[in-house]
Amino acid sequence: xxxxxxxxxxxxxxxxxxxxxxxxxxxxxxxxxxxxxxxxxxxxxxxxxxxxxxxxxxxxxxxxxxxxxxxxxxxxxxxxxxxxxxxxxxxxxxxxxxxxxxxxxxxxxxxxxxxxxxxxxxxxxxxxxxxxxxxxxxxxxxxxxxxxxxxxxxxxxxxxxxxxxxxxxxxxxxxxxxxxxxxxxxxxxxxxxxxxxxxxxxxxxxxxxxxxxxxxxxxxxxxxxxxxxxxxxxxxxxxxxxxxxxxxxxxxxxxxxxxxxxxxxxxxxxxxxxxxxxxxxxxxxxxxxxxxxxxxxxxxxxxxxxxxxxxxxxxxxxxxxxxxxxxxxxxxxxxxxxxxxxxxxxxxxxxxxxxxxxxxxxxxxxxxxxxxxxxxxxxxxxxxxxxxxxxxxxxxxxxxxxxxxxxxxxxxxxxxxxxxxxxxxxxxxxxxxxxxxxxxxxxxxxxxxxxxxxxxxxxxxxxxxxxxxxxxxxxxxxxxxxxxxxxxxxxxxxxxxxxxxxxxxxxxxxxxxxxxxxxxxxxxxxxxxxxxxxxxxxxxxxxxxxxxxxxxxxxxxxxxx
Numbered sequence: 001x002x003x004x005x006x007x008x009x010x011x012x013x014x015x016x017x018x019x020x021x022x023x024x025x026x027x028x029x030x031x032x033x034x035x036x037x038x039x040x041x042x043x044x045x046x047x048x049x050x051x052x053x054x055x056x057x058x059x060x061x062x063x064x065x066x067x068x069x070x071x072x073x074x075x076x077x078x079x080x081x082x083x084x085x086x087x088x089x090x091x092x093x094x095x096x097x098x099x100x101x102x103x104x105x106x107x108x109x110x111x112x113x114x115x116x117x118x119x120x121x122x123x124x125x126x127x128x129x130x131x132x133x134x135x136x137x138x139x140x141x142x143x144x145x146x147x148x149x150x151x152x153x154x155x156x157x158x159x160x161x162x163x164x165x166x167x168x169x170x171x172x173x174x175x176x177x178x179x180x181x182x183x184x185x186x187x188x189x190x191x192x193x194x195x196x197x198x199x200x201x202x203x204x205x206x207x208x209x210x211x212x213x214x215x216x217x218x219x220x221x222x223x224x225x226x227x228x229x230x231x232x233x234x235x236x237x238x239x240x241x242x243x244x245x246x247x248x249x250x251x252x253x254x255x256x257x258x259x260x261x262x263x264x265x266x267x268x269x270x271x272x273x274x275x276x277x278x279x280x281x282x283x284x285x286x287x288x289x290x291x292x293x294x295x296x297x298x299x300x301x302x303x304x305x306x307x308x309x310x311x312x313x314x315x316x317x318x319x320x321x322x323x324x325x326x327x328x329x330x331x332x333x334x335x336x337x338x339x340x341x342x343x344x345x346x347x348x349x350x351x352x353x354x355x356x357x358x359x360x361x362x363x364x365x366x367x368x369x370x371x372x373x374x375x376x377x378x379x380x381x382x383x384x385x386x387x388x389x390x391x392x393x394x395x396x397x398x399x400x401x402x403x404x405x406x407x408x409x410x411x412x413x414x415x416x417x418x419x420x421x422x423x424x425x426x427x428x429x430x431x432x433x434x435x436x437x438x439x440x441x442x443x444x445x446x447x448x449x450x451x452x453x454x455x456x457x458x459x460x461x462x463x464x465x466x467x468x469x470x471x472x473x474x475x476x477x478x479x480x481x482x483x484x485x486x487x488x489x490x491x492x493x494x495x496x497x498x499x500x501x502x503x504x505x506x507x508x509x510x511x512x513x514x515x516x517x518x519x520x521x522x523x524x525x526x527x528x529x530x531x532x533x534x535x536x537x538x539x540x541x542x543x544x545x546x547x548x549x550x551x552x553x554x555x556x557x558x559x560x561x
Contacts, residue, residue: 009083011051011064016243017086017198018071019224019234020046035071036060085161086196110246113180119212121176122183122205125193128167129156135202143276144361153275156203158218158239164193182215183239185247194241198222203239204271206255209286209303215239215250217271217289236270238289254296258284264311265304266347266356267297267333273357277315280360291316291329294336301340312337315347315356321450322460350509351461351521363509376413382438383502384489388431441488441499445507446480446525446554447517454479463522463541475525475538477553483517500526500537500544525549 011029015022020032023042034044037058044055054061062070069079113121131139131150135157139145145153159167168178168191178184178191185194202219216239223235241247255271262284268274274287288294301312314333320326330346337344353359377394380386391412398411409419421430448457457479458470467475484507490499504520506512511519520526524539525547536549 007051007064007080009064010048011046011053011067012048014064014068014083015046017083018068020044034058034060082198086198107243107245107247109242110180110185110248112182112248113177115208115210115212115214117177118181118214121171121178121181122213122216123154124171124174124176125167126154126156126203126205128170129159129203131155131202132157139202143272143357144364145276145279149279154205158195158200158203159193160200161196164195165190168193179246180248182248182250183241185241185244187245191246194239194244194247199237202272204236204275206250206253206271207257208253209256209260209300214253219272236272252289252293252296254289254300255287256285256300257287260284260304261307261309263309264313265309266313266315268315268356269317270355273355276357277355277360280357280364285315291320291326292332294329294332297333297336298339301336301342305340305342309342311343311345313345313347317354317356318349318351318461319354320456321351321448322456322458322462324456327456348518350519351523352519366509376411378413378418378434379491381434382489382491388427437492438489439492441490442529443486443488443499443503444482444527444529444551445484445486445503445517445520446477446527446549446551447483448479448523449481449555459523461521461523464538464545467523467538474548475523477525477550480525480554482551482554482556484515496528496535496537497544499528504539527551 015030015032018035020035021040021042022030022032024031026045028050029046029048031042032044032046033040033042034055034057037055037060039055039057041057043057044053046053051064052062053064053067065076065079065083068083069076072079072082074082112118135155136147136150139150139155140147168184171178172191178193183194184191186192199218199220201221204217204219205213206215206217208214217236218239219236220234224237238250238252240249242249255274257274257278258265264283266274266277266283266285268277268285268287269289269291271287274285277283278285286297286300288297301309304312312333314330316326316330316333320330334344334346347356349356349359350362353362375385377386377391380390381388394412395408398406398408409416412419412422414422418430418433421427421433448460450457450460459466459472462470486503488499488503488506490502494502503526507515507517507520509519511517520539522539522541526537526539526544527549528535528537534551536547536551537544538547
């Protein structure tokens with residue numbers, strides 16, 4: 001790569017570090033997508049001779065240090081030091097890039113080592129590494145893993161770049177071979193490992209169906225930025241040395257966790273997601289590196305078929321219902337399963353959770369939650385959750401509470417007048433008084449039509465901003481099914497939003513038998529109506545927005561409860 005006379009690197013090196021997507025080459029450089037305005041037509045030119053850049057669409061321009069500094073929101077001085085460190089010690093290049101700036105010519109790659117040798121060396125490396133408290137805290141609090149599970153999975157923190165040569169030397173002294181092992185390469189004739197500050201994070205072993213480690217991914221502490229506010233950069237990259245002298249790429253191995261002879265195997269995207277879901281569900285998972293990275297599934301499905309597997313369950317993230325590329329990748333899984341004679345099923349879940357791991361972890365936490373908030377008898381009775389006779393059970397429980405500092409009146413949720421009726425044992429009058437505080441709220445639930453003929457809708461399961469971004473000011477009723485009509489018993493004191501929250505809570509994870517729709521989630525529309533008026537509300541992220549809606553255009557499903 002060409003270097004500037006005043007710098008030990010050039011803009012081509014900077015572009016490689018930033019993973020800019022190259023669209024075409026020219027005599028003095030390349031044209032890439034612009035990370036500042038988000039244009040994806042290759043309007044930004046990088047001049048390799050002058051080490052400058054300019055986007056012909058938005059007009060932004062500058063030198064190579066400003067390009068790196070602006071994307072990472074750091075000073076040009078900090079940019080200089082980070083680039084120097086990365087060039088000297090190497091960083092991983094994501095394999096998902098369809099077009100990359102090619103490394104300098106003359107680099108000699110190593111022949112990939114045997115799987116057993118790769119497994120032996122990386123296992124020994126992981127034994128030399130530790131897991132930082134920051135990473136352990138993330139895995140426990142955010143992912144729901146225990147210390148024992150973390151140790152079983154073998155997750156470790158990436159080492160600092162200055163330990164790379166010492167670690168590699170120690171592995172060689174232990175009898176490990178690093179030649180041909182992804183992540184190791186030669187610098188100045190000495191073997192070293194490809195870690196850097198820019199790519200620090202959690203090191204995730206990728207295992208094949210035989211249990212042997214094929215390579216590693218890194219969950220980055222700081223995801224790569226692409227310069228646009230509404231698009232996130234790469235969070236996971238391969239630990240690779242494919243662009244280095246005597247280095248090796250890991251390829252895109254499939255991660256497998258569970259029983260290789262399982263009758264049912266789940267397919268998802270991402271090794272960490274698969275590991276967490278496996279431990280939460282006790283199911284067998286295979287994880288591809290990207291939803292459209294399905295080439296190696298053909299061989300895996302053939303092997304699974306020989307092992308007795310009968311069913312493949314596609315468990316891609318729920319954005320498959322609004323992202324056409326994700327949906328296409330999910331469809332490829334179906335075709336590959338069909339090719340090997342395997343049954344296929346698409347898994348869906350509560351759309352409030354993007355990934356299967358998020359969903360399962362939420363269910364686990366809900367089951368483990370202690371019901372600290374006492375739902376008193378009055379609330380339950382008015383909302384139709386119990387009969388009047390349940391009051392005696394509540395009183396018995398209160399009497400057994402030895403350290404109960406709450407009065408019986410407060411425990412039951414009664415007003416002073418209601419409690420006086422109870423004290424006089426005037427149950428008929430008490431019942432009538434409670435019923436005067438109860439009313440019926442009729443409602444309808446509308447959900448997007450997502451089926452084989454219309455598998456994706458751009459704003460599916462997004463809030464009101466997602467709806468507007470998709471080009472709609474109001475939800476298009478023609479895209480919806482009327483899936484449920486019901487009656488909510490509620491308090492006359494509750495406003496519309498409190499009633500909506502009660503409906504959303506009722507039709508969440510534990511769905512009633514007479515309800516045939518999905519768990520209520522963003523993009524759903526709920527209608528509250530009485531004899532003369534109807535009010536429509538779009539489910540936003542944790543809230544409800546009143547909207548205009550034309551129910552006559554919605555399709556009525558036959559299975560309405």
